[in-house]
Amino acid sequence: MGKPFVYVTRKVPEHCLEELREFAEIEMWQEEEIPVKREVLLEKAAKAEGIITMLSDKVDRELMDAAPNLKVIANLAVGFDNIDVKTATEKGIVVSNTPDVLTDTTADLTFGLLMATARRLPEAVNYVKAGEWKNWGPLLMAGKDIHHKTIGIVGMGRIGATVAKRATGFDMNILYHNRSRKPEAEADLGARYVSFDELIEESDYVVCLAPMTEDTKDLFNYDVFKQMKTSAIFVNASRGGVVLEDDLQRALDEKEIAAAGLDVFRQEPIDADHPLLAYDNVVALPHIGSASVETREEMTRMVGRHVANVFVGRKPEYVVNESVFN
The missing domain is CATH 3.40.50.720 (NAD(P)-binding Rossmann-like Domain)
Structure with missing residues (x-):
């Protein structure tokens, strides 16, 4: 046989x-x-x-x-x-x-995406490559600080908790929202459990790591983006289906949020003419969360x-x- x-x-x-x-x-x-x-x-x-x-x-x-x-x-x-x-x-x-096996790797990428978006790293790389760097200025490619800011993590599973662990190294204030409380994250990382609305309103960085479910589908819509600080940065490293992309575009157009870092999209792969790629303040990656x-x-x-x-x-x-x- x-x-x-x-x-x-x-x-x-x-x-x-x-x-x-x-x-x-x-x-x-x-x-x-x-x-x-x-x-x-x-x-x-x-x-x-x-x-x-x-x-x-x-x-x-x-x-x-x-x-x-x-x-x-x-x-x-x-x-x-x-x-x-x-x-x-x-x-x-x-x-x-x-x-488990991909938890640390995906957390690394998620935090890297947050940093790249906040500090405008891809934009700065393209600026140099395009020969536009002619001089130095105090606000040249000035981004946003990460240290001592508030990170709000939606979805405090294994990866969410590991992103929170990385945030402690930047002395960040850590908020989280999850289906259930995570006492270990609160005790070990100083994370604070809050309602979804409170997280959205208080966070400087809103990071989505929630699984794709009926409850999370289309979770991030225009009303949610409008609740965020106008200086807030949205990062999605979970599933594209949790975000209404047209609403995200509208929020960016109306300056309801400052920027977005995206590793996932509703339909993948995306084409080079995807509307979100036209924004300098959007960092887009090809779903490489665990790709080491x-x-x-x-x-x-x-x-x-x-x-x-x-x-x-x-x-x-x-x-x-x-x-x-x-």
Whole structure:
């Protein structure tokens, strides 16, 4: 009897799947930046017992109906809103994700995005490259201080708490809003739990790290931006769907907020003519929150372990739908 077949929907570091190769035959989509074509994914899923997926892959009932042998879907991400978890659970398919391993890396990027936006770093780089730097002036490319300012974190999960930890190094006043209070963040980091409205009104930096849910969809609309300080900077490193982008544009046009740093968008990837790219006070990144070599390699090893564990009858370390083991 041959090894079970596993399909990997994006090119990942192959050497990180060596452990899985002991248990499975692996085939991989060979494009790094282009998602697997839907028809290819459906074809491969039809014979797969395991699939390693990305956030860009729609893993819905159609796909699972086409995959009668599927035992495990290992998502190379913390989020899993690309997967119909309810259907997977009905069919007894294990769904896993990769939290913790990318926490520090994503927090680094989030705080870096905040700093780049506040201190106008991309704008300054372009200023020099364009040959516009002719002299020095006291307010040349003057940005905003970060130290001793107030950061408001919406979504105090693992990544939110780790961003807050970095904020302590800048002597920032830390506010947070979450579905539930986090006593450990309050005790260890001096963070203060406040209502959403209070956070929005008091923060110099509003950082969204909330998961994409029905409650957070379109959370940041024009009325919310209007509540912010006119000097406030908005940073989103969670999901694009939490922001109404037309409303963000309006808030920028009307100077209701000072700037925005965005690692995510409603529809990804965005084109070069996306309206928000026309703003000098918007720093836009291509969804690279956890994109360090070390973290991507460890995430790949982790999803490989998840699939291997299911094949040998063990529970993976991170399972989204725990009820499949009951």
